[in-house]
Amino acid sequence: MLEKSKPRAQPSSDTLVEMHNAGVNRGGRWLVRGVDLAVRRGEIVTLIGPNGSGKSTTARTAIGIIEPSEGHVHRAEGLTIGYVPQKVALDWTLPLSVERLMTLTAPASRSEITTALEAAGVAHLAGRQAAALSGGEFQRALLARAMLRKPDLLVLDEPVQGVDFTGEVALYELIRDIRDRTGCGILMISHDLHIVMADTDTVICLNGHVCCRGEPQSVMDSPEYRKLFGTRAAESLALYRHHHDHTHLADGRVRHADGTITAHCHKDDGHHHDHEAAETPANGGRDA
Amino acid sequence: MLDDFFIRALVAGVGLALVTGPLGCFVVWRRMAYFGDTMAHSALLGVALSLVMEINLMVGVFLVAALASLALILLERRRALSTDALLGILSHSTLALGLVMVAFMTWVRVDLMGFLFGDILAVSKTDIAIIYGGGAIVLALLVWLWRPLLAATVNPDIAQAEGLRPERSRLIFMLLMAAVIAIAMKLVGILLITALLIIPAAAARRFAGGPEIMAALAALIGAISVAGGLTASLQFDTPSGPSIVVAALVLFVLSLAPSPVLKTETSSAETKP
Numbered sequence: 001m002l003e004k005s006k007p008r009a010q011p012s013s014d015t016l017v018e019m020h021n022a023g024v025n026r027g028g029r030w031l032v033r034g035v036d037l038a039v040r041r042g043e044i045v046t047l048i049g050p051n052g053s054g055k056s057t058t059a060r061t062a063i064g065i066i067e068p069s070e071g072h073v074h075r076a077e078g079l080t081i082g083y084v085p086q087k088v089a090l091d092w093t094l095p096l097s098v099e100r101l102m103t104l105t106a107p108a109s110r111s112e113i114t115t116a117l118e119a120a121g122v123a124h125l126a127g128r129q130a131a132a133l134s135g136g137e138f139q140r141a142l143l144a145r146a147m148l149r150k151p152d153l154l155v156l157d158e159p160v161q162g163v164d165f166t167g168e169v170a171l172y173e174l175i176r177d178i179r180d181r182t183g184c185g186i187l188m189i190s191h192d193l194h195i196v197m198a199d200t201d202t203v204i205c206l207n208g209h210v211c212c213r214g215e216p217q218s219v220m221d222s223p224e225y226r227k228l229f230g231t232r233a234a235e236s237l238a239l240y241r242h243h244h245d246h247t248h249l250a251d252g253r254v255r256h257a258d259g260t261i262t263a264h265c266h267k268d269d270g271h272h273h274d275h276e277a278a279e280t281p282a283n284g285g286r287d288a
Numbered sequence: 289m290l291d292d293f294f295i296r297a298l299v300a301g302v303g304l305a306l307v308t309g310p311l312g313c314f315v316v317w318r319r320m321a322y323f324g325d326t327m328a329h330s331a332l333l334g335v336a337l338s339l340v341m342e343i344n345l346m347v348g349v350f351l352v353a354a355l356a357s358l359a360l361i362l363l364e365r366r367r368a369l370s371t372d373a374l375l376g377i378l379s380h381s382t383l384a385l386g387l388v389m390v391a392f393m394t395w396v397r398v399d400l401m402g403f404l405f406g407d408i409l410a411v412s413k414t415d416i417a418i419i420y421g422g423g424a425i426v427l428a429l430l431v432w433l434w435r436p437l438l439a440a441t442v443n444p445d446i447a448q449a450e451g452l453r454p455e456r457s458r459l460i461f462m463l464l465m466a467a468v469i470a471i472a473m474k475l476v477g478i479l480l481i482t483a484l485l486i487i488p489a490a491a492a493r494r495f496a497g498g499p500e501i502m503a504a505l506a507a508l509i510g511a512i513s514v515a516g517g518l519t520a521s522l523q524f525d526t527p528s529g530p531s532i533v534v535a536a537l538v539l540f541v542l543s544l545a546p547s548p549v550l551k552t553e554t555s556s557a558e559t560k561p
Contacts, residue, residue: 063449083449094317094441095496105439105450129497155449 014041016079016153016185017062022071024057031057034209035071037202039153039185044176044199047189049206055189056086056157058206062187063155082151084142086158086189090131098133098141099126108148120144120174135162140171147178154178156188172199290416293409297518300411300419301532304472305484305510307423310430310503311468312485312510313492314461317441317499321486322372323360326379327462328469328481330356332386335403335473339396340389346418346470353466356382361459383478406477406529408518415474422471426464433460438499476529483533484510491540509539 016039023033032054039045039062047055060066061073063081090096102113117123120140125133130141139159146154159175160168176199179186188200205211290296315324331349338348356378363374390398402410411419430437439447440454447454465485472481488510489502496502516539517532524531 060445060449065445065448081449081451083446085443085445088443088446090442091317091319093490093493095493095498095502096442097498100498101442104442105435105446105452107435149450 015039016041016076017187018072018074019058019062019068020072020074022058022061022068022073024054024061024066025069030208032061032206032208033070035061035206036210037062037204037213039187041152041185042179042183043201044179044186044188045202045204046200047187047204047206048191049211053207054209055206059155059157059187059189063153076152079153080149080151082146082149082154082184084139084146084154084156084159086161088138088142092131096130097126098122098128098130101130101141102145102148104145106149112148116144116148117141119147119178121170136164136167139163143171143174147182150182151184154184154186156186158189158191160190175199290413294518294522296411296413296416297408297528298515300416300475301408301514301518302511303416303419303423304468304475305488305514306507307426307468308472308481308484309488309492309505309507309510310427311464312487312489313499313503313506314437314441315465315482315485316489316493321482322375322379323357324465324469324482324485326360326375326382327353327356327465328473328478329379330382330386331469331473331478331481332403333382333389334386334470335398336386336389336393339393339398346473349473350466350470352382353469354463357462357466361462402477403473404477404479405527406473406475406480408475408528408532411475419471419475422467426467426471429460429464433457433464437461476532480529480533483536484513487533487536487540488513491536491543494543510536513539 018038019035022035024031035054035058037045037058047058049055057066061068062075063083064073064075098117099113102108102116108116114123114126117126120143122137122140122144125137125141130138133141139162143156143159146156154175156175160171163171175186175188178184179199200216202213203216204213290299315321330352334349334352335345337352338345341348360371360374360378363369363378364371369377387400390400399407436447436452436454437457437460439450439452440457444454447457468485469481472484476484489506491509492502492505496505513536514532517535518528520526520535521528521531
């Protein structure tokens with residue numbers, strides 16, 4: 001094999017961020033473990049999973065907000081990230097117009113700001129106080145802010161919160177449009193897999209570790225997927241109903257159906273996961 | 289002109305207010321009022337230690353206030369107690385330690401009231417030079433730090449993800465607070481420094497449409513408070529430091545009053561296309 005003149009750590013220069021067997025431990029508890037993922041330029045990767053399954057933790061680790069307790073995270077050099085977190089609570093004491101919010105982390109010209117706000121459909125709100133916006137308007141403003149940076153990698157943690165159904169579809173169209181126009185990579189967390197499915201290149205289902213993954217088409221063609229989506233396609237939570245064959249114990253070890261206990265899940269365990277926890281929050285802790 | 293003690297006090301006070309206004313906005317936005325109080329209270333321990341070690345008072349106060357904030361960061365990481373309780377412990381124990389140490393030092397005469405409540409009427413030309421020199425450095429650093437600090441204030445995760453290093457911003461901001469406390473102690477005293485940080489900023493909120501405007505307005509309101517408080521103190525023979533704080537309070541209360549002018553201002557901002 002020919003050696004490149006410039007040796008690079010990542011296998012492809014298009015890879016924006018890569019995680020290898022990454023895990024995050026907080027106070028002796030693994031929030032998420034054994035995550036492998038890669039986001040390439042022009043690719044949309046969507047993380048799904050029940051509450052507490054480590055979706056946000058995974059995304060935050062990927063972009064360096066959290067340091068992984070084990071494994072590796074590699075980001076391309078000079079990577080520009082645009083981030084829309086799950087929650088941004090604005091303090092009333094801080095006056096911040098939508099226009100000023102746009103230049104929060106980097107300067108931008110007025111015309112660039114207007115273009116970004118127009119693309120997000122909130123140009124008419126430029127002069128309003130950001131704290132006074134509705135949930136959907138604020139999400140759009142945050143998305144406009146993130147894309148204004150012309151990021152290589154856009155990370156969206158539940159970008160459609162507080163947005164009504166028609167707004168959701170429009171917002172996902174906007175996200176796909178950003179990808180098509182700028183060629184950036186997008187790492188997205190979503191509950192609404194039935195809507196994002198068509199635009200997503202790779203779906204990664206998390207439940208404290210990677211449960212299953214793949215291109216939506218290949219996943220859709222699989223009998224397991226049909227079993228998942230065929231009967232209750234209308235209910236997004238039904239996505240998570242796989243069959244369980246192992247239990248995550250409190251100390252992070254795993255008990256299998258035959259009663260054996262191992263330190264990790266086996267590679268082939270994932271597809272049989274039961275995400276019942278998503279529907280019954282009271283049980284959420286059991287699986288996590 | 290600076291030969292008159294009143295003018296010296298005015299010049300010194302206005303110089304301080306120009307720095308505490310913008311810095312105080314961040315104290316308000318970041319909900320660090322109690323934190324500022326804690327750092328200010330630790331100043332008395334700084335005074336006592338400087339006397340023992342025979343170093344410059346301002347340097348000693350700056351170092352102890354900075355150490356108190358570092359101690360808080362480290363204690364917070366252990367997550368044993370809430371920040372609130374930790375602040376309470378640090379705030380009062382540093383103040384008490386300072387008072388006890390000063391009481392032991394029988395060989396020096398310590399004007400305790402001067403440290404606790406300040407004596408702005410006693411400022412010298414050297415003090416004025418320190419206030420303006422130090423103040424200019426603090427303001428310059430604040431301008432330099434403005435974007436990352438504001439981003440970290442709005443959302444630390446965004447700041448971190450987008451490469452603005454919020455922890456570094458926070459650390460530098462704390463050092464700036466420690467510096468301002470060291471500079472301000474002689475003027476308004478340990479117990480009233482936080483008031484000059486918070487009240488002008490709070491009074492400015494109502495009139496500000498953006499963070500930069502609020503910072504400028506806070507500086508202005510602080511300066512007016514100093515002028516008003518000092519004038520009143522001369523007129524009614526009241527203590528100068530507390531009079532300045534009372535003047536700031538009056539401006540804050542006025543800022544809360546309903547006014548037809550203000551209403552049109554806010555509504556016009558909202559209807560702007």
